[in-house]
Amino acid sequence: xxxxxxxxxxxxxxxxxxxxxxxxxxxxxxxxxxxxxxxxxxxxxxxxxxxxxxxxxxxxxxxxxxxxxxxxxxxxxxxxxxxxxxxxxxxxxxxxxxxxxxxxxxxxxxxxxxxxxxxxxxxxxxxxxxxxxxxxxxxxxxxxxxxxxxxxxxxxxxxxxxxxxxxxxxxxxxxxxxxxxxxxxxxxxxxxxxxxxxxxxxxxxxxxxxxxxxxxxxxxxxxxxxxxxxxxxxxxxxxxxxxxxxxxxxxxxxxxxxxxxxxxxxxxxxxxxxxxxxxxxxxxxxxxxxxxxxxxxxxxxxxxxxxxxxxxxxxxxxxxxxxxxxxxxxxxxxxxxxxxxxxxxxxxxxxxxxxxxxxxxxxxxxxxxxxxxxxxxxxxxxxxxxxxxxxxxxxxxxxxxxxxxxxxxxxxxxxxxxxxxxxxxxxxxxxxxxxxxxxxxxxxxxxxxxxxxxxxxxxxxxxxxxxxxxxxxxxxxxxxxxxxxxxxxxxxxxxxxxxxxxxxxxxxxxxxxxxxxxxxxxxxxxxxxxxxxxxxx
Amino acid sequence: xxxxxxxxxxxxxxxxxxxxxxxxxxxxxxxxxxxxxxxxxxxxxxxxxxxxxxxxxxxxxxxxxxxxxxxxxxxxxxxxxxxxxxxxxxxxxxxxxxxxxxxxxxxxxxxxxxxxxxxxxxxxxxxxxxxxxxxxxxxxxxxxxxxxxxxxxxxxxxxxxxxxxxxxxxxxxxxxxxxxxxxxxxxxxxxxxxxxxxxxxxxxxxxxxxxxxxxxxxxxxxxxxxxxxxxxxxxxxxxxxxxxxxxxxxxxxxxxxxxxxxxxxxxxxxxxxxxxxxxxxxxxxxxxxxxxxxxxxxxxxxxxxxxxxxxxx
Numbered sequence: 001x002x003x004x005x006x007x008x009x010x011x012x013x014x015x016x017x018x019x020x021x022x023x024x025x026x027x028x029x030x031x032x033x034x035x036x037x038x039x040x041x042x043x044x045x046x047x048x049x050x051x052x053x054x055x056x057x058x059x060x061x062x063x064x065x066x067x068x069x070x071x072x073x074x075x076x077x078x079x080x081x082x083x084x085x086x087x088x089x090x091x092x093x094x095x096x097x098x099x100x101x102x103x104x105x106x107x108x109x110x111x112x113x114x115x116x117x118x119x120x121x122x123x124x125x126x127x128x129x130x131x132x133x134x135x136x137x138x139x140x141x142x143x144x145x146x147x148x149x150x151x152x153x154x155x156x157x158x159x160x161x162x163x164x165x166x167x168x169x170x171x172x173x174x175x176x177x178x179x180x181x182x183x184x185x186x187x188x189x190x191x192x193x194x195x196x197x198x199x200x201x202x203x204x205x206x207x208x209x210x211x212x213x214x215x216x217x218x219x220x221x222x223x224x225x226x227x228x229x230x231x232x233x234x235x236x237x238x239x240x241x242x243x244x245x246x247x248x249x250x251x252x253x254x255x256x257x258x259x260x261x262x263x264x265x266x267x268x269x270x271x272x273x274x275x276x277x278x279x280x281x282x283x284x285x286x287x288x289x290x291x292x293x294x295x296x297x298x299x300x301x302x303x304x305x306x307x308x309x310x311x312x313x314x315x316x317x318x319x320x321x322x323x324x325x326x327x328x329x330x331x332x333x334x335x336x337x338x339x340x341x342x343x344x345x346x347x348x349x350x351x352x353x354x355x356x357x358x359x360x361x362x363x364x365x366x367x368x369x370x371x372x373x374x375x376x377x378x379x380x381x382x383x384x385x386x387x388x389x390x391x392x393x394x395x396x397x398x399x400x401x402x403x404x405x406x407x408x409x410x411x412x413x414x415x416x417x418x419x420x421x422x423x424x425x426x427x428x429x430x431x432x433x434x435x436x437x438x439x440x441x442x443x444x445x446x447x448x449x450x451x452x453x454x455x456x457x458x459x460x461x462x463x464x465x466x467x468x469x470x471x472x473x474x475x476x477x478x479x480x481x482x483x484x485x486x487x488x489x490x491x492x493x494x495x496x497x498x499x500x501x502x503x504x505x506x507x508x509x510x511x512x513x514x515x516x517x518x519x520x521x522x523x524x525x526x527x528x529x530x531x532x533x534x535x536x537x
Numbered sequence: 538x539x540x541x542x543x544x545x546x547x548x549x550x551x552x553x554x555x556x557x558x559x560x561x562x563x564x565x566x567x568x569x570x571x572x573x574x575x576x577x578x579x580x581x582x583x584x585x586x587x588x589x590x591x592x593x594x595x596x597x598x599x600x601x602x603x604x605x606x607x608x609x610x611x612x613x614x615x616x617x618x619x620x621x622x623x624x625x626x627x628x629x630x631x632x633x634x635x636x637x638x639x640x641x642x643x644x645x646x647x648x649x650x651x652x653x654x655x656x657x658x659x660x661x662x663x664x665x666x667x668x669x670x671x672x673x674x675x676x677x678x679x680x681x682x683x684x685x686x687x688x689x690x691x692x693x694x695x696x697x698x699x700x701x702x703x704x705x706x707x708x709x710x711x712x713x714x715x716x717x718x719x720x721x722x723x724x725x726x727x728x729x730x731x732x733x734x735x736x737x738x739x740x741x742x743x744x745x746x747x748x749x750x751x752x753x754x755x756x757x758x759x760x761x762x763x764x765x766x767x768x769x770x771x772x773x774x775x776x777x778x779x780x781x782x783x784x785x786x787x788x789x790x791x792x793x794x795x796x797x798x799x800x801x802x803x804x805x806x807x808x809x810x811x812x813x814x815x816x817x818x819x820x821x822x823x824x825x826x827x828x829x830x831x832x833x834x835x836x837x838x839x840x841x842x843x844x845x846x847x848x849x850x
Contacts, residue, residue, distance in 0.1 A: 186591040206801050208801065208805060247796060254701040416570070423582055
């Protein structure tokens, strides 16, 4: 592709649509040579849901990338790159987009991958994904005129089309056989048949304990492109990948130290110093977009239905305190100065940041709260005590609210109860809530198209239900922005509005390290994927 | 006795029915929503609602309870909300590790604790007695997970004799199977050994004061014969009772031990199901545990007749 790659995802895809000629067709590669060895991996959590479309759980996405493939990949510069797609053409002023599938793609059941499989998969994914919904709303027709051709007939040019099909934020647009992709999007699929580089071994699965993938011998990696995140050739060098679910962090650490396990996705902050001292183990941060903590307000009920009160609380946030509680004092593992887009990503800016970075003055916050009309209403804070990072943020958050003079009721419970209670739209005193804490992967906040917590659609918005028409208007303007510069301009406006409306409090960005045995090479950037890595002796 | 056993087995039916009603109702009113867990953190409330409806979780209590009872009556424990596997299959996958752990722990505990208690009673007031009692206090006081981590550190990380975690099925060989269970069984057995040793000592002390023991000594029966043939048999009823009660301890302890040693047993299945609110699995496992407990009590009651001929049913 000759287009400026950064523009594709960050918004310049419009330019790509307008100018892209059919991209160079890739040569089919030879089927892969046999791999060697078994890679033993500890995932961040058990794979509770195996359908990567119905859920937004990250662990299901990682499973998804093993079993299924995507039309477009996503590289380290945040750009979409053809993956199953051989190339594409954009015609009729960007209103007709034709994507051509690579030759020789096969599903694990031996059936060829056809364009109608892709069409059905896009439709199911789009029913569940916010960006997919925008894409389909702007699509007049999505067709498969032959086995290798997918045609989008758009109502208007959609610069984000390739970025949407290749985005790694959940849910990902994985391509499934048509018969599976026709499953109701609210019902989980039951068959794990994909065309990805690994085959799911259903017979070896022990739910909650072990998940096994086997190299798919008929997978044909791209012949061209550079290996970067989910883009480029996916060459598999191991025969099997075994996921061993070890919920206890100390046991996981011991297993890695003892060589019983090769790779531990998310070592806990307290055990990282111990692992760093071990010369047989390497730690690195795979995802530079990190994880961003947020305190979410309930916008339906007092006191946080009042934007002036939400705004006043910005003055009490010390992001460093939250991040230290979550990941420790090592400054290389967290950043403050985190606005509404993750630092280091194309849309991040310093607009309005003084609200978070100016000197903290709790007496002023108290005065501002009083001036905003806060009269001591109870703030019901729900906290997940079984989720260390969320519990840490909640504890610091409670302290912050108390210092600001708010009347806090702290409800510490398990995550399962938090997710149920946060769905309640009742008043806080009647089983509802006022505030909860969570974090999002930076990739899920990288732009307004994917950032759920920036939506302002009221009752249809993410938990907290803010009504912020201005933000929605700007989001739509962002979709239409023709290039990165225009997108950044809209993003700055979005951040300005967000600091006025305050859908949530940004609490900082932290980086989760991954740990693996020395001898493993090619550990990917981004998140766990099992191609291109090799296991030495 | 056969008629008695049969009556007791039949009597488990109403007990299990009460347990079923209690478990179902408790889960129904307890907070949590499997649909929200399936949908994930980033899903919108609308998505969660759609999934809840598609799973039938929005139906009334009586409809769901009736359906569940109807399936149970046909021997069907239901299907996991998350894995879509039958609960009976999931239990079958997990029962071997838990049974293995419990059996080895039981053998280890009884094999060590009973002689320890007998010797402590015999050597009452000596350093041996005090050491045994000191060990018993330690066994009670130190949590299973602490013992587990210490054992893993010494025997797996430092000495490299045994694996840190995992489970190898019995079908893959006795040694690989046993190797994975040594540390968990020792960790889990600590409390159990302490409990049985203390009861054995106390009961033996009481029995050793009896007249028939003096008579046996006067007849020239050796010390070993007095302790293990005459005294222990008569002390057996409370010891067997405690061993039975301890099965509940083992079930509870297995949850922790299986987590510390990453053993894919019923304990972890239960915890995972509770955290996700996988109701059919929780209900199935609790029914199984309850049934096991009722059964163990029955076996203990029947064992009494072996040790004490005065007991007849």
